[in-house]
Amino acid sequence: MMTIIKLIFFLPALLPTQSYAFASITNGKSVPPTPSLSRQSHDVPSLQKSINHNARKSLALRAGAATVPPPPLPTNRQLLKFYFPCLALWISGPLLSLVDTSFVGLSAASGGSATQLAALGPATTFIDGSLYLFAFLNVATTNLFASARAAAVAHGGEGDGKPGEGVVRTAARTSLYCGFGLMGLLLWVARPLIALYIGPEAASTPGLLDQAHTYVKIRALSMPTSLLGGVLQAALLGAKDSVTPLIAILYNTVINVIGDYILVSRYKMGLQGAAIATLFAQWAGTVAMIGPARRELLSPGSSLGLLPKWLSKRRPDGDIKARTFLKFAAPVLTLILGKISxxxxxxxxxxxxxxxxxxxxxxxxxxxxxxxxxxxxxxxxxxxxxxxxxxxxxPKDRNGKVMxxxxxxxxxxxxxxxxxxxxxxxxxxxxxxxxxxxxxxxxxxxxxxxxxxxxxxxxxxxxxxxxxxxxxxxxxxxxxxxxxxxxxxxxxxxxxxxxxxxxxxxxxxxxxxxxxxxxxxxxxxxxxxxxxxxxxxxxxxxxxxxxxx
Structure with a gap:
């Protein structure tokens, strides 16, 4: 039981370790990227190749040809345009933890660096690990939003984006519910869990457990906005918007560096100052995405639907149920626990x-x-x-024969x-x-x-x-x-x-x-x-x- 508790609250911050490592799984099938004519994804050569391949496939099927050639391999430009926005999403958590580690290690008084760095290890583990356990929200958002967009394209309605609105609203609302629940849990039981995790040898080190607990309590206040920011980033990336997530990461990093410099380096607040700086950085990053997300992902006049049903004056049509997201927990957590252990x-x-x-x-x-x-x-x-x-x-013909x-x-x-x-x-x-x-x-x-x-x-x-x-x-x-x-x-x-x-x-x-x-x-x-x-x-x-x- 003790080992299970330790593992549940531990995360490779990467891994993420890996909220997007499973972002293309939908009921055991993968959702291929769909072409977009938006400003962010305008790639004329690759789009023309896709159009040419689809035209050849259509002609081959109509003519009863024996074979259909495979699509052309993606260009380096296509790969890079997908790589960097995803990298921005993945790197934000480890980047903030690394910034905190550097400022704390460099700013601590002589002889105090070891204790503060040792306390920062399990503290960041708890925060990043807690967020990682809710990676299924990002997975569900990406998959369900991409599916809605793909269905709209197939029916000629990709332009209004309405099929994805219900996904975004439900994802945002569910992320806030999970975030507040996680925040309460961390504020309630963080100290005994940290002590259990690091063991009696490290916990007996003077000041180590106290500093780690202080860091976790402050960072816990960012759980609702952190989970909300994650699903907004996932939806924006699914909409082929590679600019807004990058701007949000820039907000996070700049504010965190400035905050660490003022609170840790200048005012010598140690882990407490690092936690406050990261807290404000994560708040700012999420706020920076709310406006663009409403404009790009929702119809004019629509809201993100963050209020519960009994407080909402108007319930937009098309919202999907929260359990649609929660069903992604089991398959994703199976691999997540294998990694974090x-x-x-x-x-x-x-x-x-x-x-x-x-x-x-x-x-x-x-x-x-x-x-x-x-x-x-x-x-x-x-x-x-x-x-x-x-x-x-x-590809197959109408009779199911492979072509x-x-x-x-x-x-x-x-x-x-x-x-x-x-x-x-x-x-x-x-x-x-x-x-x-x-x-x-x-x-x-x-x-x-x-x-x-x-x-x-x-x-x-x-x-x-x-x-x-x-x-x-x-x-x-x-x-x-x-x-x-x-x-x-x-x-x-x-x-x-x-x-x-x-x-x-x-x-x-x-x-x-x-x-x-x-x-x-x-x-x-x-x-x-x-x-x-x-x-x-x-x-x-x-x-x-x-x-x-």
Whole structure:
């Protein structure tokens, strides 16, 4: 029971770790991106290719041709236009936590940096982990909104956007309900849960538990607006608006940096000041999106429908029920818990090793760097999920006969996967080099405490290996999701989730070193990448082409 409680409130902030890693799943099927003629997505060459392919397909079907060619592969421009808006969504949480970590580490009095950084680790874990558990709201918003838009396009009504209004209103209202409930829960039980999570060794460190609890209490006040901002970002991205989410992230970052400078660096408020700065940054980012969301996603005069039914003067038609969103919780949480358990047991093990608080502080620095780097790779997983389904379902005539050269479609599907795997490896090499260089040559960027710097340097190689191996894991995971191979995906997570804690507990009980924790993580990523790549290219190399759909 204690282990379950620890895991529920832990998050790789990336992962997100990964609200958008599942953004293309709708009832087990993927929703391909639809062309848009809006200002943000105006891409004449790629749009012309799509039109030409659809025209050839239509002519082939009418003429009774034997085969229909697969669509052209997406251009680099199309991939980049999808990559950066998604990256902005993924990176906001880790970015704010990293900013807080840097200001706290650099501004603390001599000898106090280790304790504050050690307290910041479990505190940011609780906040980011809590938000991550509600990632299904973003998943549901993206999928249901995209489905509504696609249906409107099919019926020639894409211009008014009304089919997506009910999705946006229900998503906004549900996110606020969940946000207020989460806020109350954190304010009520955060302290005993933090103490349970970090264990008695770290909790006995003077001031550590108190500072972590103060940070969580303040950040908890942002839960309603954070969840609301997430679903608005998801809907705007589904509407092909790549500008507004980027502006919101800019608001978040600038206000957080300014707030940390004033409250942490100038007024020496420590973790309390960092929490207040991040709180106002998240409020500002959400407020910045409300106006554009109303103008772009809703009809003139409509509201976001944030009030409950009994307080609303007028109930717009077309709103979908909240349980439509909540049904996404089970499949998403299955994979989420598999991901967060790894990081949860890592932090728990680091908290129980000798040399506190420097040991846990060094682990927090490595963890923050990894969480900051991960979104750059995880977004490539979303690229696979969004573009690959186009090449997976073969066209058929009215009698259900397949009108395609299966080998040609399989070749095109595998070509896209191989292309994105190469892109992922390239980005992974850059990120691994960057995080290892910071830990080895410039630890002063995140802390002035010599003891923490010394404890962090041995983590460089294992941290770099874990970051590099995340590239094939992310791309392969996206491929398996796009090809609906969720059973195999879940089984790998289950096996690795059982094996990793066993090894980490031995390290903790044996009083090992913190770098051993990160070596285990690198091996964990190696196991997952080997299983996923083997499934794609060896045991099931069918290109994901489905003949029976």
């Amino acid at each position: 790894a990081f949860g047991f890592m932090t728990n093990s680091a908290a129980g090793l000798p040399g506190q608080p420097a040991t846990l502080a060094a682990h927090q620095i490595a963890l923050s760097l990894f969480f900051f780097a991960s979104p750059f790779l995880e977004v490539i997983s979303q690229l696979v999920q969004s573009f690959l389904p186009t090449y997976s379902v073969l 395609a050269d299966v080998s040609e479609w399989k070749k095109t599907s595998n070509a896209l996967v191989a292309r994105l795997e190469k892109y992922g490896i390239f980005v992974g090499v850059l990120l691994a080099t960057a995080v290892a260089s910071i830990v080895t040559y410039a630890p002063g960027i995140v802390t002035k405490d010599i003891a923490v710097q010394t404890a962090a340097k041995p983590l460089a190689i294992a941290l770099a290996a874990g970051a590099l191996l995340t590239a094939p894991v992310a791309v392969s995971e996206g491929t398996l999701i796009a090809r609906s191979d969720l059973g195999y995906l879940s089984s790998v997570y289950f096996v690795s989730t059982v094996l990793l804690p066993t090894v980490l507990r031995r390290i903790r009980s044996g009083g090992g070193e913190v770098q051993q924790v990160w070596v285990c993580f690198a091996l964990f990523q190696l196991f997952r990448s080997s299983c996923f790549l083997g499934r794609i290219w060896v045991t099931r190399n069918d290109g994901g082409v489905k003949k029976d759909q």
